[in-house]
Amino acid sequence: QQAPAAAANTFDAVKSRGQLVCGVNTGLAGFAQPDSQGVWRGFDVEYCRAVATAIFGDPNKVRYVPTTAQNRFTALQSGEVDVMARNTTWTLSRDTSLGLDFPAVNFYDGQGFMVKTALGVKSAKELEGATICVQPGTTTEQNLTDWARSNRIKFTPVVIERLEELVSAYVAGRCDAYTTDVSGLAATRSAQPKPADHLILPEVISKEPLALGVRQGDARFADVVRWTHFLLLSAEEFGITQANVDKLGNDPRPEVQRIIGKNGGLGPMLGLADDWAVKVVKAIGNYGEVFDRHLKPIGIQRGPNAQWNQGGLQFSPPFR
Amino acid sequence: MSDVTLETAAAKVPEAAPRSPPASQIGLLAWLRTNLFSSWLNSAVTLLIAYLVVRWTIGFVEWGIVNAVWSVPDNQTQACRDLKGIGACWAVITEKHRFILFGTYPYEEHWRPALCVLLFVGLYTVSAMRRFWRKELALVWVATLTAIGVLMWGGILGLPYVPQERWGGLVITLILATFGLALAFPLAVLVALGRRSRLPAIKALCVLYVELIRGVPLISLLFMASVMFPLFLPEGMNIDKLLRAQIAIILFAGAYLAEVVRGGLQALPKGQYEAAEALGLSYWQKTGFIILPQALRLVIPPLVNTFIGFFKDTSLVLIIGIFDLLTAGKTAIIEPAWQGFGVEVYLTVGAIYFVFCFAMSKYSQSLEAELNRHRNR
Amino acid sequence: MSQTTIDPRLMRAPPKRKLRLSWADERIRGVVWQVLVVGIVGTIVWWLWSNTVHNLEVRKIATGFGFLTREAGLPVAESVIEYSPTDTYLRALTVGLLNTLKVAVVGIVLSTILGTVIGIARLSRNWLVAKLSAIYVEVIRDLPLLLQLLFWYTILQSLPGPRQAMQPVPGVFLSNRGLKLPWLDWQDAHSLALLALLLGAVVTWFYRRQALAKRILDGQPRRIWPVALGAMGALPVLVWAALGAPWTADWPELRGFNFRGGVTVSPEFFALLLGLVLYTAGFIAEIVRAGILAVPQGQWEAAQALGLHPGQVLRQIVLPQALRVIIPPMTSQYLNITKNSSLAVAIGYQDIVSIANTTLNQTGQAIEGIAIIMLVYLTISLSISLFMNWYNARIALVER
Amino acid sequence: MSETLEYVASAARPDAPPAILLDKVNKWFGAMHVLRDVSLNVAVGERVVVCGPSGSGKSTTIRCINRLETHQEGRIVVDGIELSDDIRALDAIRREVGMVFQSFNLFPHLTILENCTLAPIWVRRMPKREAEELAMEYLTRVRIPEQAKKYPGQLSGGQQQRVAIARALCMKPKIMLFDEPTSALDPEMIKEVLDTMVGLAETGMTMICVTHEMGFARQVADRVVFMDRGEIVEMGTPAQVFENPQTDRLKLFLSQILRGH
């Protein structure tokens, strides 16, 4: 398949293969998880579908490769997957030493804590002496120790590899608190029979920009991925939705005209068809729709992922 | 001849009527007395165990059948949650059983892996019957495995193509176990022969292989196959993830089986080697016709034991993100609606493993008995 | 006597064999084959190696064990030695290794005991006991260990929380945080008393041996318990009292979220241990049963006919013979326990694999991480093998 | 038949109390009736040879005497102690009764000497030195003192059986039971063992011996007991039994074993 020398050509390789290979989580509620029929669903999965639509005009031309925390980077490095949409935190060392690029942050997250309401804890600072459930092998573990050290808090860790077991350990009361990205906390909380029994503490102890990943040195493909994300954002910003994207031919706003490729030009610059954006939004919806479809039901608020003009961090550069 | 005279003569001798033993000697009562209540300690143990068994059985029946919820309308698991653990929520199996069995294989195409499972079972059954132990069996294997490959991949005969990443569940377990053992076995035979070779370098290589591989846990090998293998290959070259796991399992099983086979080789009397040599058979003729057929027969029980072990060990591929039966079961309960019903899923998955392993273990026992009967006349 | 009659001139040493360069010569063939096979294997290894080196270079992945001295920053829940996240990776890995050894050693001891009991129970004359042991063995052997571990972990988690902890004995708490036991506020006096106890045990053991040997020699029975009481009871107490008899116990008590003080047996350790022991005991039971059945019935009868008591029959006659059949497969089971303990990753017991995984994830040093795991397990496995082989050779039967 | 029994039993030293008394002993294996009203009275110092076709209950009878099997009806009294479920009685009897098996059953992990001293040391609590002296004495009696340091696996079958006899003698039993001690041996070794047993018989030891060696029976037996299908069919002196069999069964049996030789 592709070597890093040919990495510059992921785009062509994908086109000639007729299929996008997308690395996803082995199972994370709301983000990526097969349903009862074995069909992959979730927020990250929609990004795979969006990129596939951008390239092929067909959201189903995707092959999903479930990746674990340990093998996700090698999967990308070795060309086993083309793009990674798998809640991966963008950090300096990963960006530089692992041979990866992070074209776009599709979800801004931060690490937080969840406790049971019955515990009566209102702030993470009160967690002195607590037992805390944490997943190993990710940034979470280090964030936790960093935070504990800076706040002079002593805690007992319970380190379990698989998320399901970790959550069930927390639910069963093995730990007083459970720490992971706030989105994950919210997802866990909403999955509980009585969400009100659990409280997500206000402290966010780290910045976790969850980014899409591609191989380093493949600017063209990175552009496609990056602008697919921006397309979803811009579509939301300009009110382009799955329902109305077909009927916008006469929309007066020039930016909208450029996005839907009325006058041509932008798509081909990316190596895509003129109507790529229409197809993507038609198939997937805009950022807000994707968010509402997958993350809202499990209790995640927009928060930092709101549009820039709504007080959030999601900001799309202009389509021009 | 002398037997005949004895028989006829003895028949003439009037036989004293045998008395039946006193009542305490036969019947249910006697059986109970000797087997369950032969001393006060025995009686106490019997009563205690009987009590526990009855209690647990009743508890399980109540939980698993009487109070159980068998299905719920589309993902509304409230009914299950209301049970608060006093009854099983089999609805999770009703809802997810196809995912557990077939993973992310395209839903409409599930008949294909289902057929494959049947083919596997059929293959095992045929191979288990001694009257089919002929050369043609190898052809049956090749044909069946090919058919399974065609069914799973598709792409021809009008079957839509299904990439390997979408395979999952029981089929993956069966594939990993069957291919793993089918390929590890010849490897093991070669290594076992090599370990008994007179050529020091070959012997050393085999010893090194066996000891190195046996000394480390399977998960570290799987891990290496998953994380590091891409680094071993030239840039751009890559091997499918399932195949890598498969290779790791083959290498691991090969080392274990090699030791079992070596045991058989060692148990064979030296005279058999010498007789074959004296007849002028070449090394490979000797090995193929004389040594292996006997050595392998000797080690069928430990061989089957090892098979059982590896059938179960395929569940370790979950470490590297392949959706085998167990991983599929675990993934099925990630969905928020179904979180918390792990026990039901684990019980089901465990039952499936149990059926296969138990069948193997019973089979090995009967086979052992049969072969032994054959040996002594 | 035969040696003396042999003509000394005939006592020659064998000549060296000459090698003839011909394909028909078996030894030449042997050499060629070996060179070929070793060459192929060597080439493959070299090829993989050079690929790896090249790939590492291209991908700018640093190699070397320098990371071992860096600060780990990973939290470890339970540790035999002092550990904090500010320690180095090396220390973290050591902690993992000790955790592995801890569960392996305890597991080996317990599963040997349990397996022996179940194996003997399968031969019990009580039908129910025998049948249940048989069912136990079948079920345990036919279910994946991983599933069993998860099962036990789930069960342990369903214990009440720390605030509702069960208190079977005052000061002992059982909750889903584990088993909390009171512990002494450790001081030198205790260490010395413990030392004295150990010394006492050794003395008692030697005395018992001596007494038994003497009793065998002259037939006079000797009392052992007074010596045992003195050496293992009085001596430590004396030492302890002489040093001021410090006695402050560290009682576990609920403070904040959790128990403080005392010692803990964590649910993770316990679940792993439980799973491993129950699983392996199933296999050991079969080995023990086979071993005992391998001792012919005649041996039992002969020993009984001599008037030996059942205990003596077992100790003097049956076990020594059964052990020879038992030891080799038992070695494999011990190795399996050690290796299976690496499944601890799944239920959050931080053994060497768990910590090495985290290490290689954080540092990106995959090769080194896996090399460390493999090296550690190889060392443990080979040590167990060596020890068991030595033991096996020691008790081997003398035939002709 | 019972008259015959009474007659012969009383003929053998009627004054001494019996060493072994079997009184209407019955035994079943499951529903199979293997001993039927077996009554036998062995006087002190008497030497009884038991013969009969295979499966006739010979082994079972003598195994009942030291309670390797339990009987279900009737009484067995050995050296004045009645066999019952009482463990102390059992211990006492096993100490007085030595047994030699067809398949030797030496302990392969112990040396010859250890085989012989094990029971004296652990059961009789004899000092080791003394036990060893005793063992060497009996090993000398069976003519293999030089093998004392070897292991059973290093001895021939005949030597092993002689060790088994010495081992039983080391417990200084009052009664010796032999269950086909020579039938697992090669012809040349049979003689070694029979010689040893003849020597033993000459010391006046009470013996019950299951064997088909006619020569031995003639030479040493005070009485020959013929069993068939769990019953004692005939008994009497060797001369009576061998030259003048009363029943068809015995005649048939004798013709068979004589033909076999």
Added chain:
Amino acid sequence: MSETLEYVASAARPDAPPAILLDKVNKWFGAMHVLRDVSLNVAVGERVVVCGPSGSGKSTTIRCINRLETHQEGRIVVDGIELSDDIRALDAIRREVGMVFQSFNLFPHLTILENCTLAPIWVRRMPKREAEELAMEYLTRVRIPEQAKKYPGQLSGGQQQRVAIARALCMKPKIMLFDEPTSALDPEMIKEVLDTMVGLAETGMTMICVTHEMGFARQVADRVVFMDRGEIVEMGTPAQVFENPQTDRLKLFLSQILRGH
């Protein structure tokens, strides 16, 4: 001694080229010198019986002839081919030399017929039908054609040994080697096998046979070779060797085996 050797060797059909020639063969196991300058000349059609005490190197000698053992000094020429490290020569010789072992060494997983046809089919590349006909012929010759479909485990020892002979014959060897073919058999079966061998000897086959059966040696042997401690001590016709032993060693040996019987 060497004069005797020369004399006897040349006495046996001096005109034909020898079937087997051993010339000062020496062999060591490790440092143990087990064959010392063994020289022997077997003419075509000659029947040689080798005897001697246990451990004297009889088995080793005949195992060297078909190279189940390798010798280290001296020459062995079989049927005109010199034994060396050359594998082709070895194959040629093994095809011409049949061997019968003390412990039969039949292949237990193959039927009698398969035991006999295996080598002809695979080594001689004979068609299966033909090989089976041949096998039946030889099985008939050893008088057990009716056992062809059975497995070795179902046959008595004597029958098994006869199968082993038939198996070797099926390769149509020019030379047959027998290593104590009767010593693992019961007395009654020994006769069966010896009869078969006598029959074979009458066909004029070249044979070397290690055996202590004096009767057999007298009846068929052209020459008897007596070995002791790795040396050929005496050889000659049966009459010479048995009635008129020259050396003390042979005298001692003969007295022993005669006493043994």
